[in-house]
Amino acid sequence: MKTDKQGTYIKGTKxxxxxxxxxxxxxxxxxxxxxxxxxLERAFGCERKVYNEYVAGLYAHLESGGFSGGFLAYNxxxxxxxxxxxxxxDRSNDSFVYNDAKIRFQAALKKYNETxxxxxxxxxxxxxxxxxxxxxxxxxxxxxLPKFHSRKQGKFSYTTNQTNGNIRIGEKxxxxxxxxxxxxxxxxxxxxxxxxxxxxxxxxxIKREGDRYMVAVSVDYPFEQAPLKTQIETADITALDYSxxxxxxxxxxxxxxxxxxxxxxxxxxxxxxxxxxxxxxxAPLDENGQPVYSKNYQRxxxxxxxxxxxxxxxxxxxxxxxxxxxxxDYDAIVVEDLDLTNLAQCLKLGKKLHDNGFGMFRNMLKYKxxxxxxxxxxxxxxxxxxxxxxxxGTKKENLRLSERTYACAHCQAVIxxxxxxxxxxxNYGIRTLSDSGFLAEPVSI
Ligand SMILES: [Zn+2]
Numbered sequence: 001m002k003t004d005k006q007g008t009y010i011k012g013t014k015x016x017x018x019x020x021x022x023x024x025x026x027x028x029x030x031x032x033x034x035x036x037x038x039x040l041e042r043a044f045g046c047e048r049k050v051y052n053e054y055v056a057g058l059y060a061h062l063e064s065g066g067f068s069g070g071f072l073a074y075n076x077x078x079x080x081x082x083x084x085x086x087x088x089x090d091r092s093n094d095s096f097v098y099n100d101a102k103i104r105f106q107a108a109l110k111k112y113n114e115t116x117x118x119x120x121x122x123x124x125x126x127x128x129x130x131x132x133x134x135x136x137x138x139x140x141x142x143x144x145l146p147k148f149h150s151r152k153q154g155k156f157s158y159t160t161n162q163t164n165g166n167i168r169i170g171e172k173x174x175x176x177x178x179x180x181x182x183x184x185x186x187x188x189x190x191x192x193x194x195x196x197x198x199x200x201x202x203x204x205x206i207k208r209e210g211d212r213y214m215v216a217v218s219v220d221y222p223f224e225q226a227p228l229k230t231q232i233e234t235a236d237i238t239a240l241d242y243s244x245x246x247x248x249x250x251x252x253x254x255x256x257x258x259x260x261x262x263x264x265x266x267x268x269x270x271x272x273x274x275x276x277x278x279x280x281x282x283a284p285l286d287e288n289g290q291p292v293y294s295k296n297y298q299r300x301x302x303x304x305x306x307x308x309x310x311x312x313x314x315x316x317x318x319x320x321x322x323x324x325x326x327x328x329d330y331d332a333i334v335v336e337d338l339d340l341t342n343l344a345q346c347l348k349l350g351k352k353l354h355d356n357g358f359g360m361f362r363n364m365l366k367y368k369x370x371x372x373x374x375x376x377x378x379x380x381x382x383x384x385x386x387x388x389x390x391x392x393g394t395k396k397e398n399l400r401l402s403e404r405t406y407a408c409a410h411c412q413a414v415i416x417x418x419x420x421x422x423x424x425x426x427n428y429g430i431r432t433l434s435d436s437g438f439l440a441e442p443v444s445i
Contacts, residue, residue, distance in 0.1 A: 021222050022367075023202070026195060030178060030206065030213040031188045039182070040206060040213065043097045046089055047158045048149045050101035053082045055146050058109075059139045067139065069121035071113055076106050094181040096160040103159075108146035116144030157207030167201045169217070178215055180204055189215060196221035210306025226373030229331045231440040232433060238326065239334035239425035241385065241418045242358055247322075249418035251334075251426035256322065261311045272304045315357055323364035332375035332438075333365055334429035336385050336421075375438065379428045389413055390423035 017023065032040055058074060079098040083089040089098065116122075122143040123131065131137055139145055149155065160167065160180050168179045169191065177186030187206075195201070199221030206215050240248040247256035279300065283291035326333060338358070369376040379385060387399050392411040399406070406420040407413075415423075434442045 017220055020225055021220055022371075023218060023220050024196070024199075026193070026217045026219060028178075028192065028215050028217070029190045030215050031190070032213055033188075036183065036187060037213075040208070041156075043093050043158055043182075043206075044156045044208065045151075046093050047097050047101050048151065048154075049086070050079055050082050050089065050098050051105055052148045053085075054101060054105040055148050057082075058105075058146060062139055067142075069117070069119075069142075071117045072109060074109060076102060076109065078102070092182070094158075094160050096181065097158045100158045100160075105146060112144045112146065155207070157205055159203055159205040161203045162201050167204050167217075169195060169201075178204070178217075180206070187213075187215075195219055196223075198222060209309035210302050210304075212306070212309075223371055225371065228373045229375065230438055232331045232375075232438050233440050234430055234443075236331040237334065237426055237429050237433070238330045238332070239422045239429055240326075241422035241425060242336060242338055243418050247358060247361065249416070249422050251419075251422040253416070253419045253422075259314075259318065261315045261318075265307055265311045268307055269304070272300060272307065275300055276304065316360070319357055319361045319364055323361060323368055327365060327368040327372055327374055330374065332377060332429055332433060333369055334377045334379060334425045335362060335365070336379045336383070336425060337381040375429075375433065377429050377432055379425055383424075383428055385421040385424045385428070386417065388420075388424045390415065390420045390427065 054076070057077070058072075061074060062072075079102045083098050123137050123141050124143065127137050127141040140147060166179075166181050169189070170177050170179060170186065172186060176189050176191035178189045179186045195217065196219060199219040202218045202220055204215050204217050206213065208214075237251075239251040241250075243249050243256070247258040249255055276297065279294065279297040280291060283293055283297065286292050366376045368374075384395060386406075387396050388394070389396065389406065389408040389411060391413040392408060394408060394410040396406070396408070404417050406415050406417050430439070430443055433439050434444075
């Protein structure tokens with residue numbers, strides 16, 4: 001459990017796990033029957049309704065008080081103040097459906113307070129244009145404030161928490177079933193890997209991605225901690241230098257051979273986007289002036305979601321395989337200390353940088369290495385991995401970002417820039433491990 005500065009427990013924060021335990025998420029495909037599908041969709045819809053009522057409540061509060069940005073001290077009411085106002089938000093849904101809306105709303109509010117409250121009030125670009133013409137912006141246009149969730153796009157999911165064994169995975173006639181509140185008959189699922197045998201299910205998130213249903217089961221479980229490796233050979237140390245175009249370059253000079261998953265689907269994504277815009281423009285309006293979307297439009301939306309989900313899954317899969325391989329093959333992995341958000345802003349690489357998932361990759365390497373008793377080393381932020389010559393150690397002060405090849409004026413070595421940086425990181429790792437007595441043969445470099 002987290003504590004505040006006075007050492008008091010903050011209500012609702014995560015309880016710390018005992019030593020040797022970890023939390024893992026396990027994702028499975030779920031196959032609801034035709035009878036179950038509408039019930040799941042209804043739960044997703046009710047979650048959204050409660051969430052949107054929370055947003056409406058906040059907006060009403062802000063409008064009455066006059067909002068001009070800054071920190072929001074807003075008391076989030078219990079969901080029952082909302083569910084009691086609508087007959088259809090009844091007990092046919094798992095009560096966690098409503099609670100989940102509250103949790104998500106609180107998270108959105110927190111995000112605003114942590115990220116946007118310190119900045120001056122900002123509006124979306126499209127709205128700024130309208131404001132020039134004298135139109136008044138609405139709260140919905142303020143950057144960072146919680147927004148209404150749309151029925152067409154956005155999340156189709158809810159999370160249910162474990163209370164007294166209400167979430168279970170069992171078997172019926174040789175098939176695996178997930179039992180969650182309001183679905184005691186079970187949802188069939190593809191249990192492609194077993195959950196840890198002595199694990200404890202903490203929560204389950206049911207979601208629809210395109211036209212597929214998935215569940216992410218969060219499990220706390222004890223893991224076997226391998227003893228920390230000692231007597232390490234330098235050949236069993238590798239270093240990875242972040243590469244903007246190919247995830248990383250390692251100290252052996254190999255590339256990650258990283259497929260640009262988003263690039264691969266970009267064309268398809270563009271086509272679907274265009275098609276959606278066209279359908280939106282041609283949609284007839286109802287009596288309130290809202291467009292009435294066709295079946296075809298909804299199908300395309302699902303298709304779009306499916307495409308995006310597929311790219312994200314492929315990427316994650318690739319990163320898992322690579323990090324498994326590296327943490328199996330080597331006893332120590334050295335990476336540089338990167339502030340990814342900062343880097344993205346500095347170099348205007350935003351989209352690309354987040355696209356290749358280096359942050360996610362580093363997290364995977366870290367926890368996998370730790371579990372296997374391997375060393376995960378992060379070079380000091382001020383370690384000049386790019387500027388040093390890996391052959392002679394001379395430092396080149398004025399190395400430009402455009403110089404893709406490192407040419408040393410001192411020893412005449414010529415080497416690929418990223419490979420050179422990775423070798424420097426490896427040397428850093430060798431020194432660090434040697435200093436702390438983990439090397440088979442200590443070095444002095
Ligand atoms: Zn040199």
